[in-house]
Amino acid sequence: MERTFIMVKPNGVARGLVGEIVARFERRGFVLRGMKALRIDRALAERHYAEHVGKPFFESLAAFITSGPVVAMVWEGREAVTVARAMMGVTDSAQAAPGTIRGDYSLSKEENVVHGSDSPESAAREIALFFDEAELV
Numbered sequence: 797m798e799r800t801f802i803m804v805k806p807n808g809v810a811r812g813l814v815g816e817i818v819a820r821f822e823r824r825g826f827v828l829r830g831m832k833a834l835r836i837d838r839a840l841a842e843r844h845y846a847e848h849v850g851k852p853f854f855e856s857l858a859a860f861i862t863s864g865p866v867v868a869m870v871w872e873g874r875e876a877v878t879v880a881r882a883m884m885g886v887t888d889s890a891q892a893a894p895g896t897i898r899g900d901y902s903l904s905k906e907e908n909v910v911h912g913s914d915s916p917e918s919a920a921r922e923i924a925l926f927f928d929e930a931e932l933v
């Protein structure tokens with residue numbers, strides 16, 4: 797079984813989409829291993845989005861992701877990383893297929909409601925960044 801890190805971004809939390817997003821992962825058959833609400837600070841934003849630090853959109857992304865509470869989750873299931881990315885849709889919500897989370901709840905490239913790990917290696921790194929081992933069941 798594989799684990800992936802999923803996070804409802806500040807606009808998803810503010811718009812009351814947490815339950816909707818959790819329900820999709822539950823219904824797909826994933827098992828919830830960890831979940832918490834937190835406010836990301838600048839230092840955590842730079843670590844989580846390390847690959848994007850210095851890119852033209854990074855300052856705006858950092859301002860967005862630190863703008864309000866997020867909900868961080870660890871979901872486990874078969875091919876969790878790939879399946880979760882398919883359920884989320886592509887980065888630019890305007891191009892995301894209807895039926896995906898981004899394709900159903902956003903039109904924005906930046907404020908695209910949800911984050912999901914892009915590889916098993918990213919998932920391991922991101923899970924360790926947001927959760928202590930004791931917080932996972």
Ligand code: IDP
Pocket residue numbers: 848853857886887905906907908910911912914
């Ligand atoms: P991903 O979230 O689909 O993996 P990444 O390319 O890793 O997409 O980018 C991380 C996040 O940065 C995106 O989810 C989005 O919020 C934001 N982002 C990516 N590209 C742009 C851009 O060109 N303009 C504004 N924000 C962007």
Ligand code: MG
Pocket residue numbers: 914
């Ligand atoms: Mg990414």
